[in-house]
Amino acid sequence: MMESYALLMAATLNAGTVLALASLGLLINEKAGIVNLGAEGMMLCAAIAGFAAVVYSGSDWLGFAAGMSAGAVLAFVFGVLVIWLNTNQYATGLAVSLFGAGFSAFVGIGYVQEKMPARPSFAVPYLSDIPWFGPALFRHHPLVYLSILFALGLIWFLFRTRAGLILRSVGENPASAHALGYPVRRIRLMAVVAGGAMCGLAGAYVSIVYTPLWVEGMVAGKGWIALALTTFATWRPARVLLGAYLFGGVTMLQFHLQGIGVDVPSQFLTMLPYLSTIVVLALISRNPQWIRINMPTSIGKPFYPDS
Amino acid sequence: MLRLEARPQPSALWSYGSPVLALLVTVMIGVLMFTALGQDPLKALSVFFWEPIRSPYALGELAVKATPLLLIALGLAVCFRSNVWNIGAEGQYVLGAIAASGVALLADQSTGRWIVLPILLAGVLGGMFWAGITAWLRDRFNANEILVSLMLVYVAVQVLSFVVSGPWKDPQGYNFPQSKNFELVTRIPRLFDGSRVSIGVFLALAGVLATWIFLFRTRAGFAQQVGGLAPAAARYAGFSSRRALWVALLVSGGTAGLAGALEVAGPMGQLTPYVPAGYGFAAIIVAFVGRLHPVGMVFSAILMSMFYIGGELAQSRLGLPKSLTGVFQGLLLFTLLACDTLVNYRLKWGK
Numbered sequence: 314m315m316e317s318y319a320l321l322m323a324a325t326l327n328a329g330t331v332l333a334l335a336s337l338g339l340l341i342n343e344k345a346g347i348v349n350l351g352a353e354g355m356m357l358c359a360a361i362a363g364f365a366a367v368v369y370s371g372s373d374w375l376g377f378a379a380g381m382s383a384g385a386v387l388a389f390v391f392g393v394l395v396i397w398l399n400t401n402q403y404a405t406g407l408a409v410s411l412f413g414a415g416f417s418a419f420v421g422i423g424y425v426q427e428k429m430p431a432r433p434s435f436a437v438p439y440l441s442d443i444p445w446f447g448p449a450l451f452r453h454h455p456l457v458y459l460s461i462l463f464a465l466g467l468i469w470f471l472f473r474t475r476a477g478l479i480l481r482s483v484g485e486n487p488a489s490a491h492a493l494g495y496p497v498r499r500i501r502l503m504a505v506v507a508g509g510a511m512c513g514l515a516g517a518y519v520s521i522v523y524t525p526l527w528v529e530g531m532v533a534g535k536g537w538i539a540l541a542l543t544t545f546a547t548w549r550p551a552r553v554l555l556g557a558y559l560f561g562g563v564t565m566l567q568f569h570l571q572g573i574g575v576d577v578p579s580q581f582l583t584m585l586p587y588l589s590t591i592v593v594l595a596l597i598s599r600n601p602q603w604i605r606i607n608m609p610t611s612i613g614k615p616f617y618p619d620s
Numbered sequence: 621m622l623r624l625e626a627r628p629q630p631s632a633l634w635s636y637g638s639p640v641l642a643l644l645v646t647v648m649i650g651v652l653m654f655t656a657l658g659q660d661p662l663k664a665l666s667v668f669f670w671e672p673i674r675s676p677y678a679l680g681e682l683a684v685k686a687t688p689l690l691l692i693a694l695g696l697a698v699c700f701r702s703n704v705w706n707i708g709a710e711g712q713y714v715l716g717a718i719a720a721s722g723v724a725l726l727a728d729q730s731t732g733r734w735i736v737l738p739i740l741l742a743g744v745l746g747g748m749f750w751a752g753i754t755a756w757l758r759d760r761f762n763a764n765e766i767l768v769s770l771m772l773v774y775v776a777v778q779v780l781s782f783v784v785s786g787p788w789k790d791p792q793g794y795n796f797p798q799s800k801n802f803e804l805v806t807r808i809p810r811l812f813d814g815s816r817v818s819i820g821v822f823l824a825l826a827g828v829l830a831t832w833i834f835l836f837r838t839r840a841g842f843a844q845q846v847g848g849l850a851p852a853a854a855r856y857a858g859f860s861s862r863r864a865l866w867v868a869l870l871v872s873g874g875t876a877g878l879a880g881a882l883e884v885a886g887p888m889g890q891l892t893p894y895v896p897a898g899y900g901f902a903a904i905i906v907a908f909v910g911r912l913h914p915v916g917m918v919f920s921a922i923l924m925s926m927f928y929i930g931g932e933l934a935q936s937r938l939g940l941p942k943s944l945t946g947v948f949q950g951l952l953l954f955t956l957l958a959c960d961t962l963v964n965y966r967l968k969w970g971k
Contacts, residue, residue: 409950411949414946415946416947418943418946419944419947534771538771545850588775591763591768593842594757598761599760
């Protein structure tokens, strides 16, 4: 019994990492005032790009790099359309998601039966031998630990550096930032590309580590849940990380419940992460003050300097 | 350097020209893609744009796929014009199909043709119910309708999977997760022999007229759109934004549900896990490409239907994956949004 809880803990961290990487990335561009609804599409394209790269190279890290590039390229296209051509952010993000779903399925058709070469498994020396804690916490892919470091780094960057302050000012009041001489559009584009790269990393993690194979549509809404997470967390990186693990836990709970023989049709368990997203979203949103205090003021609003 | 200059007024010419230009750009990208894949681009293009209109049967198939797309897009146009971002039409479509199947499965040998009406009604109500959840959560809790409606798509797919592998599973279905075949009386009446075109086409065209009248000839439709364009002006005029939210979501849920009912009691004839075919998402593109205008969407629905059929033919004739459809659909929305810049801006050379 204890062992199964250790496995649940491990699976939670694993699933939470996907959401954390994507959601922290989306947080960067939302802090700069841009909502990218294309997360799901970027993750799907990154998943196939990463998977293919590992199949050919045998290296996880090349796979992650390929995924990040795929996410960044799509985000770049999105950013140019939204920031320079003033297209509607929601519609353009949807276009990324729809295109990404189609394109990944199209490119991925030849990889459906493909297997990745065997790679060494990871374990933290000594710590991984501790009973219970070892398998629960210390036998993960290095990216799991790196994602926590990334969250800490993002907190430092956003709230302790000048560049972070400028990024946030662009999301709060682009007109003032522009008046002060900051290149608002270029900063926003950089934030969007950074967000896309992180979504790409998350997508590649899905196909390389989380479920090491390629299936059409395998991201299964995690991009959308990651989008919802930034709202749940009221745009605070630490809460994003916590929320990601919480939802990772909900995703994994279904397998645990099935494992211990709970007599509920599996479909209702599969629904859990989506239903809880809806419930939490409603609960958090019902208090407009929580949202408003931390929400970037100009989020979703276009800015076009008519100089 | 190339730069944009705001037009004093949106260009009427480009608001019609932009979808055409977007289609041309998409086709050009398509030609490049086919060439890169080692296909004859002309042959590939004919599969997408000539084969679907070549024979009466093909035209019928074109209409069969355009019908649900048009119906869903009509509802979405009302939504988007009211600035309500319902992107979960796929889920509302699935729920419509489930509700319609619930009625269709009640029919037996002695049932009359009247059963078709309750089937369609159940579909509408099912879709409205599903969209109503989004409306309620938005209205009562201020929950973002984009995320809620989208999450409900995943939930709807699981509900579908549950009913076809549990309570409604066909006991003689070799353990496949699907319902039994519906009785023939439940079949949506077809227009001709040898074609799958049903009265759904007329329902969709009636929907075009109804949407046009609602949007452009009624006070309620006007209030609906003012709320989307200028929320402050709508408040000043006393138009209720809550009402607009509910109307938008219930209308689009209803049309999506109707499309689901027509599909499941029409071409499919039974409830299977293959009900969600992406129509709910493709209809978003139909709505935008058709300029959110009821008549424009007739053309864009036909175009999107060509993409669907072209994708299937590309698979069977050219050995290309069917997912090509999704690639072109996404590309078209991308290029359309980019071309739409020309509606509000002029391209200018110089500093």
